[in-house]
Amino acid sequence: MHVSVIVTNHNYSRYLSQCLDSILEQTLRPMEIIIVNDNCSSDETRESHTICELLNRYRQAHIVVLDTSFGNVQMARDYGLNRASGEAILFVDADNWLDRRFIGSSVTMLESLPPKCAGVYPAIHRTDGQVIRGDTVQFWRRNMI
Numbered sequence: 001m002h003v004s005v006i007v008t009n010h011n012y013s014r015y016l017s018q019c020l021d022s023i024l025e026q027t028l029r030p031m032e033i034i035i036v037n038d039n040c041s042s043d044e045t046r047e048s049h050t051i052c053e054l055l056n057r058y059r060q061a062h063i064v065v066l067d068t069s070f071g072n073v074q075m076a077r078d079y080g081l082n083r084a085s086g087e088a089i090l091f092v093d094a095d096n097w098l099d100r101r102f103i104g105s106s107v108t109m110l111e112s113l114p115p116k117c118a119g120v121y122p123a124i125h126r127t128d129g130q131v132i133r134g135d136t137v138q139f140w141r142r143n144m145i
Helices: 013-024 048-057 073-083 102-112
Strands: 003-009 032-038 063-068 088-093 124-126 137-141
Touching (some): 003 102, 073 088
Parallel strands (some): 032 063
């Protein structure tokens, strides 16, 4: 199953590298990473050199950066989804990081479920150490979104 990861970034420039590292260190690597960069951010994320530095650092990975001015995470996710090509879609906020087995385990779980099951909401670990469950990370079958 091909996976597209959509990373929404609004005021999280200090976490973005850690988030991307955790995605690129997966045992099952995604086929593409789409960063939806909100130009409404009030931190240095909106500076073009920050994104250029990241793209240079991760030049081996297939990363697409989409600049928006939505100021709304759901609109940013929808915008990224329209560009994604994977069979499964993983939504991640830029202040989250993933265990290296996260994508592989999620794909295994999703493939074991009946085809009408749309997605899974696994527990995640935030960069501040908090463990949460909920909508911050969502893993979906593309045809069910």
